[in-house]
Amino acid sequence: MITVWGGQTSRSIRVVWVLEEMGLPYRLRQVDMLAAKSDPTWLAVNPGNFLPAIQDGDVTMVESVAIMEYLMGRYGPTPLQPGPNDPSFPTYQQFLHMGEAGLATLIMVPLVSGFIAPETERDNWGARWARECVERRLLLVRRQLAGAPYMAGDRFTAADISVTYALKLGANRAGFALGDAEQAYLARTTNREAYKRAFNRSHEGMAA
Numbered sequence: 544m545i546t547v548w549g550g551q552t553s554r555s556i557r558v559v560w561v562l563e564e565m566g567l568p569y570r571l572r573q574v575d576m577l578a579a580k581s582d583p584t585w586l587a588v589n590p591g592n593f594l595p596a597i598q599d600g601d602v603t604m605v606e607s608v609a610i611m612e613y614l615m616g617r618y619g620p621t622p623l624q625p626g627p628n629d630p631s632f633p634t635y636q637q638f639l640h641m642g643e644a645g646l647a648t649l650i651m652v653p654l655v656s657g658f659i660a661p662e663t664e665r666d667n668w669g670a671r672w673a674r675e676c677v678e679r680r681l682l683l684v685r686r687q688l689a690g691a692p693y694m695a696g697d698r699f700t701a702a703d704i705s706v707t708y709a710l711k712l713g714a715n716r717a718g719f720a721l722g723d724a725e726q727a728y729l730a731r732t733t734n735r736e737a738y739k740r741a742f743n744r745s746h747e748g749m750a751a
């Protein structure tokens with residue numbers, strides 16, 4: 544049984560969403576980030592103390608996109624992951640990784656500066672720079688959506704799971720304004736039954 548260590552608003556939703564799309568059994572262990580740094584069981588899984596992590600037999604992994612690739616590789620094939628000879632593969636790879644490396648990671652800078660930093664440090668050069676970097680990367684998402692309904696083209700893939708998380712993070716927690724195309728895209732991706740199950744599982748805490 545795969546164990547996902549996650550939190551209600553964490554990137555663990557990406558992992559749980561993949562598991563739901565693939566119909567794989569798993570159990571979810573919610574980590575309370577306020578208590579996590581003194582929880583030896585959790586720190587033995589991830590001494591870096593960030594979410595998500597998985598355990599699958601002898602495998603222990605962190606990094607949400609790497610975990611997604613592991614699950615699809617080990618338990619696929621799955622339509623979530625186009626093969627290397629599929630024409631959509633390069634675009635798929637690009638947006639799968641841009642969702643974290645180009646968007647969510649950078650979004651964290653204005654997010655923590657804006658909501659967690661002391662008042663006098665909120666408006667800072669680094670946060671403004673990161674916000675501007677995200678805005679430029681969003682131009683690629685916008686260009687893609689001008690010609691196709693999904694990040695890899697005509698059909699839903701794991702790249703959409705990656706990018707959906709980032710867009711929601713930016714819009715809901717860091718004040719990024721989304722246009723009509725991005726909002727319609729989020730409505731499409733989050734209307735999937737697997738997303739709704741993943742969301743509900745993530746918010747109900749411990750589950751079988």
Ligand SMILES: N[C@@H](CCC(=O)N[C@@H](CS)C(=O)NCC(=O)O)C(=O)O
Nearest residue numbers: 553554592593594595606607608643
């Ligand atoms: N690139 C990592 C980012 C992990 C990350 O930043 N996780 C957040 C929760 S969504 C966290 O645990 N932050 C606390 C910290 O890093 O101290 C991934 O995609 O898994």
